[in-house]
Amino acid sequence: MNHATTSSHYIDTLCIGFGPAGLALACVYDEEFTAQGGTGSSSFLALEKAASCAWHPNLLLRNTDINHHVYRDLVTPRNPQSPYSFAMYLKEKNRLFKFGLLGRPASRFEWSDYMTWVAGKLKGYVRYDHAVQAIEPIVQDGQLSGFRVQGDGFTYESRKLILSNGSSPNVPAVFREHMGSYVFHASEYLDRLKAFNGDIPKRWLVLGSGQSAGEVIADLIAKKDDIHVVSVHRSIGFKVAQLGQFPNLVFLPENIEYFKGLDSEGRDRFFNHVKSTNYSGIDVDESQHLYSVIYEDEIVGRERLKMAVNSELLTLVRTDEGYHVTLRDSFTGALSEYVVDAIALGTGYQQPMVPGLLKPLEDFLVKDAQGGLQVDGQYQVALRNSDGVQIYVNGLSERTHGISDGQSFSAVAFRAGVIFESLQASVVVPFDYSI
Numbered sequence: 001m002n003h004a005t006t007s008s009h010y011i012d013t014l015c016i017g018f019g020p021a022g023l024a025l026a027c028v029y030d031e032e033f034t035a036q037g038g039t040g041s042s043s044f045l046a047l048e049k050a051a052s053c054a055w056h057p058n059l060l061l062r063n064t065d066i067n068h069h070v071y072r073d074l075v076t077p078r079n080p081q082s083p084y085s086f087a088m089y090l091k092e093k094n095r096l097f098k099f100g101l102l103g104r105p106a107s108r109f110e111w112s113d114y115m116t117w118v119a120g121k122l123k124g125y126v127r128y129d130h131a132v133q134a135i136e137p138i139v140q141d142g143q144l145s146g147f148r149v150q151g152d153g154f155t156y157e158s159r160k161l162i163l164s165n166g167s168s169p170n171v172p173a174v175f176r177e178h179m180g181s182y183v184f185h186a187s188e189y190l191d192r193l194k195a196f197n198g199d200i201p202k203r204w205l206v207l208g209s210g211q212s213a214g215e216v217i218a219d220l221i222a223k224k225d226d227i228h229v230v231s232v233h234r235s236i237g238f239k240v241a242q243l244g245q246f247p248n249l250v251f252l253p254e255n256i257e258y259f260k261g262l263d264s265e266g267r268d269r270f271f272n273h274v275k276s277t278n279y280s281g282i283d284v285d286e287s288q289h290l291y292s293v294i295y296e297d298e299i300v301g302r303e304r305l306k307m308a309v310n311s312e313l314l315t316l317v318r319t320d321e322g323y324h325v326t327l328r329d330s331f332t333g334a335l336s337e338y339v340v341d342a343i344a345l346g347t348g349y350q351q352p353m354v355p356g357l358l359k360p361l362e363d364f365l366v367k368d369a370q371g372g373l374q375v376d377g378q379y380q381v382a383l384r385n386s387d388g389v390q391i392y393v394n395g396l397s398e399r400t401h402g403i404s405d406g407q408s409f410s411a412v413a414f415r416a417g418v419i420f421e422s423l424q425a426s427v428v429v430p431f432d433y434s435i
């Protein structure tokens, strides 16, 4: 078999997504190849749908900060000597000493700027404006022998894929037909607001009890005095996230091994014990701020923020007056009704059992008992009937690897190192697609 490839778009290792997970991987490649006196850009390429690098740009709001330690950046847990650490960023920006005096976490703006700084140094490893729409299997003699990765105006082929495209916004079914300019997920917040051209709707419903919901409410209320928000919660309202040292030990890499050793029932139980460290909770200062808004308004006799707690959404109807929403108290069954102009969903993110982009490869995916991907300790996806091809999930394995492997910075640097080592350990011969 001739293993030389004639395809001008063949890339040895193709990464989809250049958010923190993809960036962290590019850092490893660059460090390793620089150490070998070369460059890794010919063997590793990331395709990113955004036009540039930014960290959750639609939620880069005033007065928001990161909720992890700055040592958990893109590289430090893997290689404290990396040129791509947050400390190196501060040093180059001449803020190393000044940051030390801040006495608070880095702001979301600064953390996004740090990522933009790293991405600027790794330009050769990424193509922006490259939204991957499909991954087609290349099959030879019934065996999966490569991947064709396609988007608008581009096609790449590879035998090693790393999915780093992040979690997907969770949109409850009742909202799906209404999604658009006036009903949207929080992940679209700033773009949607900008599109109002200053004519911001006055009556809002914000669903959810997590950080994004809290931040969206605080931002809306600060925009204009005549904005009213109904804040809908399934439970008792905003709770403070579990910030204690002991529960947060769960984000240490050794806990990934612990979690992986559990059966599926044990994983579910364990996840339920620790999920309040990362989900459905807000910071102390945010809780204080939102509570103060309600309290101070009461003094002057107004109500800009109405808490609708223990509530489930019963119906949502679009009328001439706006969106007619009926809520039901989940304990008493009492109904309450609101008419609003816009709805923001702070309903979090999800990781599907099988990432949407892998659907065309279903025939080759080995599933576990729950129908999800089977992922090994090196984040490699189990494949059947395959000939030397590899797929890795980089930030999409919360179900199999635990809470630090989902929507968190905790494992980003460490995991990139593990994936890189695994790829280096396996020799995959490029395939000749011209046959």
Ligand SMILES: Cc1cc2nc3c(=O)[nH]c(=O)nc-3n(C[C@H](O)[C@H](O)[C@H](O)COP(=O)(O)OP(=O)(O)OC[C@H]3O[C@@H](n4cnc5c(N)ncnc54)[C@H](O)[C@@H]3O)c2cc1C
Pocket (backbone or CB within 6 Å): 016, 017, 018, 019, 020, 021, 022, 047, 048, 049, 050, 056, 059, 065, 066, 067, 068, 130, 131, 132, 133, 164, 165, 166, 167, 212, 394, 395, 406, 407, 408, 409, 410
């Ligand atoms: C507002 C907000 C604040 C957060 N704050 C923190 C925090 O303080 N600390 C913490 O630990 N975690 C935080 N998180 C969790 C967050 O998920 C992680 O910090 C981190 O962003 C995960 O990185 P990722 O690369 O896996 O995913 P993402 O950040 O989602 O990046 C995925 C990338 O893939 C790209 N992409 C998606 N689909 C495609 C496609 N089809 N083709 C090409 N490119 C694609 C996206 O454009 C994006 O750039 C926060 C999350 C949010 C939403």
